[in-house]
Amino acid sequence: AKENGVETGVLELSTFDGGLRGMKARKAIESGQDLIAVPESLVVRIIGDSPTYPSKTLQDVVSRDVWKQLPWYAQLALLLIAEQHKVAVGEECQRDEWVKALPKSLPTPLHWADDQLMDIKYQGIVNSVRTQKSKWRSLHASIKSSSSRPPSESEFFHACELARSRAFSGDYTAPLPKEQFFLLGLLIACSEQFNLMPGGTAFFGGALVVAALFGQSLILPKILGIKHYVISPYIDMINHDTKEASEVTYAPFQKSFVVVASKGYQRDKQVYISYGTRSNDQLLQYYGFVEKDNPNDVYQITDLTAAVKQFLPDVSTDQVILEREKGEGGPVSFFTPKGLDAETTRVITALCGGDSGKASALIQDIAKEERDKMKSVVAAGGSDKGKTAKEKEAEAMMKTFAEEKVKLLDNVIG
Numbered sequence: 001a002k003e004n005g006v007e008t009g010v011l012e013l014s015t016f017d018g019g020l021r022g023m024k025a026r027k028a029i030e031s032g033q034d035l036i037a038v039p040e041s042l043v044v045r046i047i048g049d050s051p052t053y054p055s056k057t058l059q060d061v062v063s064r065d066v067w068k069q070l071p072w073y074a075q076l077a078l079l080l081i082a083e084q085h086k087v088a089v090g091e092e093c094q095r096d097e098w099v100k101a102l103p104k105s106l107p108t109p110l111h112w113a114d115d116q117l118m119d120i121k122y123q124g125i126v127n128s129v130r131t132q133k134s135k136w137r138s139l140h141a142s143i144k145s146s147s148s149r150p151p152s153e154s155e156f157f158h159a160c161e162l163a164r165s166r167a168f169s170g171d172y173t174a175p176l177p178k179e180q181f182f183l184l185g186l187l188i189a190c191s192e193q194f195n196l197m198p199g200g201t202a203f204f205g206g207a208l209v210v211a212a213l214f215g216q217s218l219i220l221p222k223i224l225g226i227k228h229y230v231i232s233p234y235i236d237m238i239n240h241d242t243k244e245a246s247e248v249t250y251a252p253f254q255k256s257f258v259v260v261a262s263k264g265y266q267r268d269k270q271v272y273i274s275y276g277t278r279s280n281d282q283l284l285q286y287y288g289f290v291e292k293d294n295p296n297d298v299y300q301i302t303d304l305t306a307a308v309k310q311f312l313p314d315v316s317t318d319q320v321i322l323e324r325e326k327g328e329g330g331p332v333s334f335f336t337p338k339g340l341d342a343e344t345t346r347v348i349t350a351l352c353g354g355d356s357g358k359a360s361a362l363i364q365d366i367a368k369e370e371r372d373k374m375k376s377v378v379a380a381g382g383s384d385k386g387k388t389a390k391e392k393e394a395e396a397m398m399k400t401f402a403e404e405k406v407k408l409l410d411n412v413i414g
Contacts (some may be wrong), residue, residue: 063146077159124300
């Protein structure tokens, strides 16, 4: 990493309990200290909604027209595949060490058999994973039809998973050219020294140039709403903790992506960053893990009509649809640790004839029914005999996921 300009003086890659890989503190770290800095030349990045077609890298992999239509994570996936191919055939690659360290598979529900997926008894995940598979197959088919050397479906899926789980996004900021600032300062100094122009004129002209450079780098991209999607080697090996405030920022003068510690760490302790606000649904589907006591977790009710009809059998689907259309909520209802979302609470109250007490009791009944489903997932299982390692891993993940949903619903029920 050092030979490529990566500054990781206080961090090192380590393996923790359960075989989890991540970064640990090589020595004591203070809050506000730089943890790692990665030069932008080393990252894999997509800039804007219509990024430049990398013809030299991908001309045999995907056509220009199909490239433009791909979502950001599929574009990043193809760039990753190109890097992996370089390493595989022994071509020179500055990301060689990092590419070899990337995980060979992720323990996500994308790889579960359909009957395993149904065993989770949580329709939100079932629907999302099925949609994901269908979408990614469609993307791969479009790439395959436009290419003389397309990746295999499994290769593309894996690269998409790496992109979804390792990339971060944000407002794009262009690098600030230190060399131009230096030359500008030198020009102003020479103008003063040799009376090439009045001092006030030189300073005023310099100020205009500085303002233009800052505007081009920092202000214009924000006005235009330009975003970038970035996979940064080594930063992507730092694990997630919602409670962490440390995030990745771009340092335009350094032309590097930097992580600054939001708190102190003792030597040999694992260091974390936040991947952002993620529910356990998102973490399981795209990252392959579940965060315990996740304050951002939700419990989805994908079929409100079915949930309500268990306790109000006279309610029709049309009634629920019509009542939903009066509000601004989406098609999915959800519990948070604080209770049911406000829009669904309004709908249920209306279905209960405006009786808020009756509505509260119904919401409690729905929460208890869903909790019982999750408890049955926790209690399921039996002998591990004859099960593959991946089946055991999936079953353990399901149970952890269900346990966290039970906790959430316990908070709702009180």
